[in-house]
Amino acid sequence: MMAQYLALKQQAGDCLLFYRMGDFFELFFDDAKIAAQVLDIALTSRGEHGGAPIPMCGVPVHSAESYLARLIKAGCRVAIAEQVETPEEAKKRGGSKALVARDIVRFVTAGTLTEEALLEPRRANVLAAVCEVRGLIGIAACDISTGRMELEECEPAAMGAALARLGASEIVASEDWADAPFDAVRRPGRGFDSNAGEARLKDLHGVSTLEGFGAFTRPMLAAANGLVDYLDHVGRGRLPLLLPPVARTAGGHMAMDEATRASLEILVSTGGTRKGSLFEAIDRCVTGAGARLLAEDLSAPLTAAPAIRARLELVSWLHDDPLLRGDLRAILKAAPDIGRALGRVVAGRGSPRDLGQLRDGLSEAWRLREVLGARAQRPALAEALLPALGGHGALIDLYVRALVPAPPTERAQGGFIAEGYDAALDELRRAAGNSRRAIAALEAKYRDETGVSALKIRHNGVLGYFIEVPARHADKLMLPDSGFTHRQTMAGAVRFNALALHEEASRIAEAGGHALVAEEAHFEELVAAAFRARKGIAATAAALARIDVACGQAERAAEGGWTLPHVVAEPVLDIAGGRHPVVEAALAARGERFVANDCRLAPEDRLWLVGGPNMGGKSTFLRQNALIVLLAQAGGFVPAEAATIGMVDRLFSRVGASDNLARGRSTFMVEMVETAAILAQASERSFVILDEVGRGTSTYDGLALAWAVVEAVHEVNRCRCLFATHYHELARLAESCDALSLHHVRAREWKGDLVLLHELAEGPADKSYGLAVARLAGVPAPVVKRAKAVLDKLEKGRASTGGLAAGLGDLPLFAAAIEAVEEKVDALRARLNGLDIDALSPREALDLLYELKAQANG
Ligand code: ADP
Numbered sequence: 001m002m003a004q005y006l007a008l009k010q011q012a013g014d015c016l017l018f019y020r021m022g023d024f025f026e027l028f029f030d031d032a033k034i035a036a037q038v039l040d041i042a043l044t045s046r047g048e049h050g051g052a053p054i055p056m057c058g059v060p061v062h063s064a065e066s067y068l069a070r071l072i073k074a075g076c077r078v079a080i081a082e083q084v085e086t087p088e089e090a091k092k093r094g095g096s097k098a099l100v101a102r103d104i105v106r107f108v109t110a111g112t113l114t115e116e117a118l119l120e121p122r123r124a125n126v127l128a129a130v131c132e133v134r135g136l137i138g139i140a141a142c143d144i145s146t147g148r149m150e151l152e153e154c155e156p157a158a159m160g161a162a163l164a165r166l167g168a169s170e171i172v173a174s175e176d177w178a179d180a181p182f183d184a185v186r187r188p189g190r191g192f193d194s195n196a197g198e199a200r201l202k203d204l205h206g207v208s209t210l211e212g213f214g215a216f217t218r219p220m221l222a223a224a225n226g227l228v229d230y231l232d233h234v235g236r237g238r239l240p241l242l243l244p245p246v247a248r249t250a251g252g253h254m255a256m257d258e259a260t261r262a263s264l265e266i267l268v269s270t271g272g273t274r275k276g277s278l279f280e281a282i283d284r285c286v287t288g289a290g291a292r293l294l295a296e297d298l299s300a301p302l303t304a305a306p307a308i309r310a311r312l313e314l315v316s317w318l319h320d321d322p323l324l325r326g327d328l329r330a331i332l333k334a335a336p337d338i339g340r341a342l343g344r345v346v347a348g349r350g351s352p353r354d355l356g357q358l359r360d361g362l363s364e365a366w367r368l369r370e371v372l373g374a375r376a377q378r379p380a381l382a383e384a385l386l387p388a389l390g391g392h393g394a395l396i397d398l399y400v401r402a403l404v405p406a407p408p409t410e411r412a413q414g415g416f417i418a419e420g421y422d423a424a425l426d427e428l429r430r431a432a433g434n435s436r437r438a439i440a441a442l443e444a445k446y447r448d449e450t451g452v453s454a455l456k457i458r459h460n461g462v463l464g465y466f467i468e469v470p471a472r473h474a475d476k477l478m479l480p481d482s483g484f485t486h487r488q489t490m491a492g493a494v495r496f497n498a499l500a501l502h503e504e505a506s507r508i509a510e511a512g513g514h515a516l517v518a519e520e521a522h523f524e525e526l527v528a529a530a531f532r533a534r535k536g537i538a539a540t541a542a543a544l545a546r547i548d549v550a551c552g553q554a555e556r557a558a559e560g561g562w563t564l565p566h567v568v569a570e571p572v573l574d575i576a577g578g579r580h581p582v583v584e585a586a587l588a589a590r591g592e593r594f595v596a597n598d599c600r601l602a603p604e605d606r607l608w609l610v611g612g613p614n615m616g617g618k619s620t621f622l623r624q625n626a627l628i629v630l631l632a633q634a635g636g637f638v639p640a641e642a643a644t645i646g647m648v649d650r651l652f653s654r655v656g657a658s659d660n661l662a663r664g665r666s667t668f669m670v671e672m673v674e675t676a677a678i679l680a681q682a683s684e685r686s687f688v689i690l691d692e693v694g695r696g697t698s699t700y701d702g703l704a705l706a707w708a709v710v711e712a713v714h715e716v717n718r719c720r721c722l723f724a725t726h727y728h729e730l731a732r733l734a735e736s737c738d739a740l741s742l743h744h745v746r747a748r749e750w751k752g753d754l755v756l757l758h759e760l761a762e763g764p765a766d767k768s769y770g771l772a773v774a775r776l777a778g779v780p781a782p783v784v785k786r787a788k789a790v791l792d793k794l795e796k797g798r799a800s801t802g803g804l805a806a807g808l809g810d811l812p813l814f815a816a817a818i819e820a821v822e823e824k825v826d827a828l829r830a831r832l833n834g835l836d837i838d839a840l841s842p843r844e845a846l847d848l849l850y851e852l853k854a855q856a857n858g
Contacts, residue, residue, distance in 0.1 A: 001099055002049060011104055012079035016071065020082045020102060024058040032057045038074045039067055065117045068108055072118065077109040077185075107234035109185070111170025114145050114240065114344045121288030121337065124296065128168035129227035130159065130184065131192040131219065132177055138194075138219025140227040140245075141166050144347065146289075146339035147241035147538055149227075151220035152248035164258035165299050167267065172230045187230055194218040197225030204228070205244050214247035241346035243538050254301040254633055255650040255681075259674050263653045264626055265582070266298050278627055281581040282636070284555040286333040288340075289541060290548025297549065301633035303649055308567050311550070311635025313379040316564050318554035319637065325551050327371055332548050335364035339541035345530050352407035352416035355526050358537065359399035362392045365540045368547065381546075388536075388543040395533050402526055414512075414519040425518045432511040435504040439465060442501055449483075450476055457501065463487060465505040467496040557637035560584075565632035565643040571684055573601040573625065573720050577641030580624035584639065595758040596641070599625045601720045605741050607713060609731070610724045611765030612745035614773045617758035618724035619655070621745065622689040625722060626653050629687055646720075649685040652678045654693060672705075679712055686719040692726065703727050714740055731764040747772075828856060 005028060009017050016035060018025035027035045032055045036043035045053035059067040071078055082105045090098040111127030113119055128141040137159045142149040154162050156179070163171065163181060173180035174189040198221045201210055210216055216224075224245060231239055262270070269276030279298060285291040302308050318325045338361030341354040369389035372382055407416040419426055443457045452473040459465050466487055469477060474494035477484040484496040530537065556562065560581070577596035584594040595617070601608065610618050628638045632645045654674050675693055682688050693709055694702035706727055713721050714737045723730075734742050744765035746757040754772035771791065775784050831852065840848065 002047075004099055004102060008079075008081045008102060008104060012081075012107075015077040015079040015107055015109075017104075018059075018064070018078055018080045020061070020080075021058075023061050025061060025064055025080070026056055026058040028054050028056050030055075034076065035059075035067075035071065038071055038076065065115060069118045072108065072110050072113070075110075077107060079104045079107050081105070104236065106236055109170055109234055111168065111172075112144055112231065112234045112240070114340070114347050114349055116340065116344075119145055119340065122283075122285075122291035122295075124167075124292040126166050126168040127170050127172070127227065127230075128163065128166055129172040129192075129223045129230060130163070130181060131174055131223045131226055132156070132179065133194065133219040133222050136217075136219045137162075138217070138221070138223035139163070139166070140220065140223035141168060142227060142231075142242060144231065144240040144242070145343040146292075146541065147243040147343055147346070147534070149224075149242055149245045150248050151214075151216055151224055151245050152250075153217045153219045154250065158255075161255065161257040164261050165253075165256070167299065172226055174226065185230070187226060187233075191229035192222045192226040194222040194225065197221035197223070197228070200225055200228050201245060204239070204242060210245075213244045216245070216247055220247065235347070238348050241343045241534060241538075243535065251649075252302065252304060254303055254630070254648055257652070257677065259677075260651055260653045261299075263655050264623060264630070266630070267295055276582060276586075278582060278630075281585050282553070282556050282631070284552035284559070285548045286329050286552070287335060287544065287548045288337050289545040290332070290552060293542075293545040294549045294552065297634040297636075298630065301630050301651075302635065303633065303647060305567055305569070305647065308633055308635050310379070310381045312564060312567075312637075314381040314550045315553045315557070315636060317379045317382070318551050319557050319564075322558065324371070324375065325554055328368060328547060329551050329555070331364050331368050331371065332544065332551065334360075335368075335544060336361045337541075338362065338365075338537060339545070342530065342534060342537050342541065345527055346534055350527060350530075351409045352403065352411050352523065353409045355399060355523075355530065356403050356405075356407040356416075358530055359396055359403060361544070362396050362537070362540060363400075365389045365544055366392070366396065368544070372547075381550075385543040385546060388539040391536060392533065392540065395529055398529060399526065402522060411520070411523055412516075414516045417519045417522050422518060422522065425515055425522075428511045428515040428518065432508045432515070435507040435511070438504045439501065439508075442498075442504065446498070452476065463495065464509070465501055467498060467501065468493050469496070553636040560639055562637040562639050563642055565628070565638045565640075565645050567632055567645050567647060570646045571603060571606070571720060572644060572646040573599060573629070573687065574642075574644040575599045575625060575628055575638075575640050576643070578624050578628055578643070579639040580620050580627065581639050583620050583624075597621055597624075597758075597760040599722070599760075601722075604739055606718070607710070607721045607723065607737065607740040608743050609710070609733070609740060610722060610743050610745065610760070611726065611728065611731070613747045613754070613756065613765075613769035614726065615776070616745035616747055616756050616769075617760075618745055619691050620758075621760060622691055622722045622724055623653065626651060626687065626689050647685065648687045648720075649683060650681060650687075652682060652686065652688040653691075654678065654689070655691045675705075675709060679709070679717065682713070682717040682719040684718045686717070688713065688717070688719050688721040690721065690723045692724055694725075694727075703729055706730060707733065710740070711737065726770075728765065734764075828852065831855075 005017075005019055008019065016027060016031045018027065032043060035041070036057045039059070041057050041059070043055055043057050045055050047054055068078060081102045083100045084103045084105075085093070085101045087100055090100045111125065113125055119125055124143045125145050126141050126143050128139055131138050135156070137154050137156055139152050139154070139159070139162055140149070152162060171181050171184040172187055173184035174192045175186035176189045180186070198210065198216075201221070201224055202208065205213075228239070228242070261267075265277050267277055267279045268274060274280045279295055283291055283294055285294055318328070336357035338358050341350070341357040341361070344350045344354050345358070366389065369386055372378065372386060372389070378386070402417060402421045404416055404418045417425060419429075439457055443455070446457075446467060447453055447455045450469075450473070452469050454473065455467060455469045457465060458468050467484065471492050471494055476482065477494070477496050478486060484498050486494070487497050488495040576598050578599055579594050579596050587594050599608075599621070610621060612618060624639070628640060628643060629645055629648050629651060631638045632643065633648065654671070671693065675690070678688055678690075690709070694706035706725055707730060710723055710730060710733055713719065713723070731742055734740055741762070742764045743760055743762055746759045746761050747769055748755045748757065749769075749772060754769055754776055771784055771787055774787070775781075
């Protein structure tokens with residue numbers, strides 16, 4: 001047995017091997033140690049190998065799914081080795097001692113799950129393959145639980161942002177690529193071949209050219225091949241549902257890097273959960289598929305105005321018609337997740353229940369179409385979705401006739417094909433039913449004959465049907481001519497068989513066996529019908545999800561009094577009465593009111609410096625505006641009274657070092673790396689929020705950096721920007737930067753206490769209130785008092801020297817300073833280039849060197 005195990009383990013590689021033995025999956029050696037620790041189950045041992053006992057542990061087959069779920073969550077991958085013949089077949093093949101043949105039937109990995117129990121209903125499960133082809137990155141991503149597949153290409157520097165957007169639960173990359181994402185599963189490099197990828201996609205979708213699906217580049221096709229190759233490997237040759245690939249074009253979506261996503265807490269909050277995220281605050285979808293699509297929308301807001309307007313128009317229509325919205329949501333709520341049911345069915349892991357879900361989901365889609373179709377003047381997007389909602393009449397009809405109302409998840413026991421669908425099957429069931437009734441009649445007859453009123457006919461898995469009497473009445477039945485044969489003696493009862501009972505029981509077994517075979521054949525036909533209709537069903541699933549998202553957005557907007565944003569081309573941002581959906585919800589839960597604030601950025605006033613005390617609401621203000629932009633471009637209403645949003649191509653959000661807990665590098669280093677990325681990438685169409693940049697270092701360094709960053713953003717990037725800071729000194733930038741204006745969050749001291757008004761006002765912050773905030777936070781009174789004394793001293797010093805920023809106003813502006821530096825370098829270069837070195841004497845050369853050095857020093 002060990003030889004067989006070790007051979008399978010070799011195939012399983014770094015996956016844990018679940019080795020089927022009877023009713024258990026057993027794990028051995030290191031696999032057992034890992035599993036025992038993750039699952040918190042007993043580690044035992046058996047036999048020995050190489051002189052030491054073999055560690056082992058096991059999980060029961062019937063509850064294997066929940067153990068698998070925990071292992072996958074802990075980051076493990078699992079290979080399942082099943083018995084692929086029965087013990088009888090093994091004996092026939094190789095004699096009484098023959099080992100049952102086993103084979104790995106599938107790999108279970110985080111990115112290739114389809115089981116309902118292992119997937120989160122409201123979260124997409126993405127598998128991504130990444131590769132590099134001639135300096136460009138190809139990414140292929142799919143969600144095999146629904147079959148969606150997407151290909152894209154990007155520069156190496158943008159790979160991190162693209163993967164962050166996808167949020168893949170598993171990434172695959174070539175084993176000979178040094179710069180692959182560190183947590184990728186490594187696969188042989190030959191799997192990432194673009195020609196093979198093209199051929200495979202054509203073959204998969206039965207087309208002679210991929211042009212109909214989009215324009216795919218070499219890196220995209222290479223990644224696609226890596227992806228399909230991996231799926232082929234984990235499914236042991238059986239591919240899951242894969243829909244035609246979609247090419248994601250650069251520029252169709254708002255760019256956001258990983259740091260921006262994290263700091264805006266779009267899908268998960270800094271705590272790593274959905275709680276406290278933007279998604280949680282706005283998700284009102286009634287289906288899992290809707291929630292998954294909403295998450296995708298928020299991860300990739302659009303930059304194409306017509307597409308945004310189409311979504312907004314649909315949301316607006318549903319917003320204005322609460323009755324229609326209510327009707328649609330009621331139907332959606334009743335619709336099962338047909339995308340995922342289809343995924344399981346096509347992957348060969350479907351159950352009768354999945355077919356029932358397809359039937360019910362497609363019927364609900366049909367109803368939805370009727371309701372929508374009955375409305376006059378539908379928005380264009382509704383009109384476009386309408387055809388996808390119907391068109392499955394024949395399939396629904398087939399399933400309605402073929403399946404019982406609530407089909408089981410297990411098909412081994414049959415019972416899922418409806419009566420009246422197959423006359424022969426009905427006949428078999430009738431025969432079994434008759435025999436069951438005959439057996440019931442036999443019980444009465446045997447009681448009569450024996451005079452034992454306590455006689456019973458019973459059934460169990462080992463004996464089948466048998467007659468049971470209490471021990472004290474057994475003698476009568478033991479007599480040789482009684483017509484009963486003894487089978488088993490228990491503590492208080494004795495069990496018998498009888499000819500008539502045996503005959504009826506055999507009839508039941510035979511009819512039951514035939515019925516199971518017939519049901520199984522029907523199941524295969526019904527699966528094949530779904531397989532043929534897979535593209536249409538997937539389109540229906542997508543249409544349902546889109547309608548759910550729009551209804552949910554409309555519902556959320558109605559609930560919160562949100563507004564329809566106007567998306568325009570000019571680089572403006574005009575938000576009246578804006579709110580932060582997450583902070584507002586948190587305050588509402590405590591019975592507190594959120595103070596709405598305006599934000600008005602335009603080309604001539606595009607950089608706002610926001611000052612004011614800590615806890616005054618600066619971060620909240622910055623983020624709410626970024627979130628409003630994001631929500632609008634994702635095609636939804638926004639939490640404001642009115643909003644005009646100039647399309648944003650890239651969104652950046654950065655928080656100062658001390659807000660952002662350690663990530664390996666020093667926090668200040670992280671802050672500077674991120675700031676560098678903004679300065680390198682932000683354009684006039686971008687929107688940037690910078691929160692307390694420069695805080696992670698000494699006061700002088702910090703102020704100097706913040707100063708230079710603001711100037712650069714103003715002069716070079718020229719993007720719309722909100723910059724929160726507690727350096728009062730930055731206010732002086734308003735004198736030299738004409739598109740910069742000063743703002744602050746208001747606070748008031750009242751009877752010695754600080755009152756934070758959370759209200760944005762024009763002008764610089766008047767003082768810093770740091771000590772008042774400290775008092776508010778509970779710093780002991782003597783400490784605050786001492787701090788006050790120190791502060792007085794410092795301020796006196798400041799008055800005499802002109803303060804931290806003394807003289808900064810005389811500095812040339814950022815851009816001017818750069819030009820000056822460059823000029824000097826060029827003068828030197830010009831002189832050097834003009835030299836004829838061979839014509840110089842040693843003395844002249846030395847003099848020249850002195851001269852050049854003097855010139856360099858300016
Ligand atoms: P800062 O960045 O100025 O230190 P924050 O934006 O972190 O301040 O806000 C601190 C707290 O103040 C928030 O957690 C919230 O409870 C409250 N707050 C912020 N903005 C508002 C607002 N507009 N209305 C009501 N409360 C607010």
